Amino acid sequence: MNATSADIDARAAGLGLFEKWLSVWVGAAILTGIALGNLVPGTFAALASIEYASVNLVVAVLIWAMIFPMMVAVDFGAVRRVGDRPKGLVVTLVVNWLIKPFTMAALGVLFFEVVFAHLIAPADAQQYIAGLILLGAAPCTAMVFVWSQLTKGDPAYTLVQVAVNDLIMIVAFAPIVALLLGVTDITVPWATLLLSVVLYVVVPLAAGAFMRRRLLATHNGDDAAVAGFTGRTKPLSIVGLLLTVLLLFGFQAETIVARPALIALIAAPIVVQSYGIFFIAYGWAKLWRVPHTVAAPCALIGTSNFFELAVAVAIGLFGLGSGAALATVVGVLVEVPVMLSLVAIANRTRSAFPAA
Template sequence: MATVPAREELRAARLGLFEKWLSVWVALAIVAGVFLGIVSPGLFRWLASLEYAAVNLPVAMLIWAMIYPMMVAVDFGSLRKVGDKPKGLILTVVVNWMVKPFTMAGLAVLFFEVLFADLVSPADAQQYIAGLILLGAAPCTAMVFVWSQMTRGDPNYTLVQVSVNDIIMVFAFAPIVAFLLGVTDITVPWETLLLSAVLYVVIPLALGYITRRLLLARASADATAIGNFTAALKPMSVMGLLATVVLLFGFQAEVVVSRPGLIALLAVPIIIQSYGIFLLTYAAAYAWRVPFPVAAPCALIGTSNFFELAVAVAIGLFGLGSGAALATVVGVLVEVPVMLSLVAFANRTRGKFEARATF
C-alpha cells in the first residue's frame, strides 16, 4: 500500500479561521442552543424523540460528520514504527489507559460527592460523575494532529500514537467505563455502551481505513491526496461539532438558564484533570529524556479528550437531557482554551526540555 508523508496529513490540521477561534464559536453555539431551547422547546422535544436503540439519530449523524474525516487520517501502516521510539508511546498508553480514567473518576467523586455535595442533589451528582468518567476514559484521537502541528511535534510519531490509541480504544473503552460506572454504583447498560463504541469508534475507523485505501489507490504517486481530502472535509467536521453543541445545549436549556453556576462546577474538575495530566506526562517525559518533538504531543494526547465519543455515549446511556450529557458538553467548552494554553506552555519550555532530552 502506498504511504502518505505524515507532514501532508498534519498540514490538513493547520488552524483555519474556525479552528483558531473555536472556543469563541463554541461559546456562541452554546448561547444559540440555550436561546433556541427556550424559545422552541417543542422543536427540541421532537428532535429528542428521533432515536433508535437509545441512540439519537440527529446527534449520531452530526457526530459521524465530526469523526469520519479524522479517522481517514489514521495510518495503520505507521504501526510498523512502534518499536523505533518506544518511550513516548509507553507514556501515552500508560497515561491514557492506566491513569487518566481513574484520576478523572476520583476527581468527579471528590467534587460531586464531597466538595459540591451541598450544591447538587445525590441523583444529579451521580449523573455528573458518570459524564466526567466518560470524558476521562475517551482519550483524544483527532485534535492531536492540531496540537502536534502547533508544537512542531514529530508527525510520524504522532500518527503512531493516534493509530495505537484508536486500536486500544476499540477494546478498552467499554470495559474501563463499565468498571468505573459500576464502582460509582451507577447501573451499566452494557448493550448501549458496546453499541456506542461500535458506532463511534469501530465503524468510523473502518470507513476511514477504506477511504484511505481508495484515496491512495486513485492518487497513485500523489502524496497529498489524504491531506487534501481531510482538509476539504474539515469545515464539515467543525460545523458538525458546532451543530452538536447547539443541539445539546438546546436540550439542556432549562437547566443552564435555571442553574448557570452548574457549568462552572462541572468545569472545575475537568480543568484540574487537564492541567494535572499534562504536567504529569510532560514531567515524566522530561525525566525519561524523551525528545521534545515526541514529548509534547505525548503530553497533549493524554490531556485532550475524544469528546465526540464521550458525548455520544453519554446520550446513549443516559439520554439527551441528562446531567451526564451536560458534563461531557462542558468538556467541549473547556477543552480548546485549556489546550491552547498548554501548547503555549510547551513551546515556551522547548529549549530547556531539548537540552536534557535524549533517547
C-alpha cells in the same frame, strides 16, 4: 496533476483565520444553542429523540463528519509501527485507568461534602458524586479524533490509543464504577458501548481507509493527494464541531437557564479534574520526551469523557431525573470549551517537545 506541498500549505492556510478564532465561533454556537433551545424547545426535543441505545444519531452523524478527514489520514503502515513507540500508550493507559477515576471521585467528595456542603443537601451531593464517578471512569472515544486533528496529532497513533482504551473499557468500566460507588449490580449498557465504538471508530475508519486507498490509486501512490483531500475537507470537521456544540447546548438549554447556579457548582470539580489530568499526562509525556504529535492526543484522551456511556449508566442506575444523570450532562456541557482551551495550550507549547 498532483498537488504540490505549496498548494497544500496554501489551502491549509486558507482556514487559518477561522481556526485561530475557533473559540469565538464555539462561544457563538453555545449562545445560539441556549437561545434556540429555549425559543423552540420542541424542535430540540424532536432531535433529541432520534436516538438508539442512548446514542443520539444526529450528533453521531456530526461527529462522523468531524473525524472522517482524520481517518483518511491514517496510514495503516504507521499503525503497525506504533509498538515501537510505547511511551504514549503507557501514559494514556496509566492516567485513564489508574489515576483519572480515583481523582474524579476524590474531587467529587471534596467539592460536594466539604466545599459546597452548606449549599447542597447530602442526598443530592451523593447523586452528583456518583455522576462524576461515571464520567471519570469513561475515557472518550469519538471527540478525541477532533482534538487530535486540531493539535496536528499523529492519526495512526491516536487511532491505536482510542482502540486500546475501548478494549480496556469493555472489561474495566463496570468493576471500577462498582468499586467507587459501592454498587455491585451495575448493568453496563453494552448496546451503547458497542454502538458507539462502531459508529465513532469502525465505520469512519473503514470509510477513511477506502477513500485513502482510492486517492492513492488514482494519484500513483502520491501522499500529497491524501494531504490535499484532508486539507479540503477540514472545514467539514469545523462545521460538524460547531453544529454538535449548538445541539448539545440546545438539548440542555432549559436546564441551564432554570438552574445556572447548580450547573456552575457541578461544573467546578469537572473543570479542576480536566485541567489536572491534562497537565499530569502532558507533563509526564514531556519528561519522557514523547513527540508532540503523540503527547498532545494522549493527554487529551484522558481529559475528555465518553459521555454517552456515562449518561446511559447514570439513567439506568439512578433514573432520568436524578442528580447523577444531571452531573453527567453537565460534563457534556463543560467538555467542549475546556477541551478547546487545552488544545490552545497544546498548540502553544509544541516547541517544548521533541519533533516526531
